[in-house]
Amino acid sequence: MLEINNYNSSILKDISFSLNENENLIILGQNGAGKSTLAKVLSNLIENDEVKLFDVNINDISDDKRASLINYIPPKLEIFDEYITLREFLELSAINNNDNNSQIDKIIELLSLKKLENRFCKAFSSGEKQLLLLGSAIMHNAKITIFDELTANLDITRLKEVYDIFKSDFLQQKIVITHNLDLAYALKFKVLYLKDGQIKFYGSNEEFFSNENLQKFYNNSIIKLDKHLVVNL
Numbered sequence: 001m002l003e004i005n006n007y008n009s010s011i012l013k014d015i016s017f018s019l020n021e022n023e024n025l026i027i028l029g030q031n032g033a034g035k036s037t038l039a040k041v042l043s044n045l046i047e048n049d050e051v052k053l054f055d056v057n058i059n060d061i062s063d064d065k066r067a068s069l070i071n072y073i074p075p076k077l078e079i080f081d082e083y084i085t086l087r088e089f090l091e092l093s094a095i096n097n098n099d100n101n102s103q104i105d106k107i108i109e110l111l112s113l114k115k116l117e118n119r120f121c122k123a124f125s126s127g128e129k130q131l132l133l134l135g136s137a138i139m140h141n142a143k144i145t146i147f148d149e150l151t152a153n154l155d156i157t158r159l160k161e162v163y164d165i166f167k168s169d170f171l172q173q174k175i176v177i178t179h180n181l182d183l184a185y186a187l188k189f190k191v192l193y194l195k196d197g198q199i200k201f202y203g204s205n206e207e208f209f210s211n212e213n214l215q216k217f218y219n220n221s222i223i224k225l226d227k228h229l230v231v232n233l
């Protein structure tokens, strides 16, 4: 269980909610609403005293233990080593000391990354870097993984693959920050909507994507067509 109680900062206002074990979440909101900041608070990249992970205050959890409980995947892959290959990057993403070769093979196969296996990550396209981030999250295998705009640079085929992985059991509990409302709608995860640093909605996917709430949160800019949401251009 993930809990945050009365968190306040210059960016976020009075943030409180709890997410049960094995519940997945989507965080929505306009640019600058505070989504990434909230993700960093939940994973203690912004230190705080208001988050509890599985009933323990996040500050009382050792770094190793915390890494096994929550993992924040940033929107962009930062590579500091010019010569690190995809395979090496995945090896470094593991937080255990096992022989991880067969798991790495599985992830490379799952994400169809075989041709990039021994290439330097630094030169990857932005979409390839996003897939590597997803691979590293699967390798890391934290109890809760937060993805900050993972799908931003993916082509349609890759987006569908990521959707399938989000719906599968390759990862444990997932928190997905996205601007892609069609993806958010299709995933059916619980929704948290932020506006100006405040939670304006926290509840079921079905309720959030009701016609009434679409009107309330997005004016007339989104319409429902069959099982999809499309931008009303």
Ligand SMILES: Nc1ncnc2c1ncn2[C@@H]1O[C@H](COP(=O)(O)OP(=O)(O)OP(=O)(O)O)[C@@H](O)[C@H]1O
Binding pocket: 011, 029, 030, 031, 032, 033, 034, 035, 036, 037, 038
């Ligand atoms: N380190 C910081 N110092 C000062 N202000 C910051 C800092 N980080 C973020 N902000 C500000 O806080 C607000 C929320 O930023 P945040 O990145 O959390 O938004 P977001 O909802 O993730 O936006 P986007 O959808 O554009 O990625 C923004 O106005 C941003 O400029």
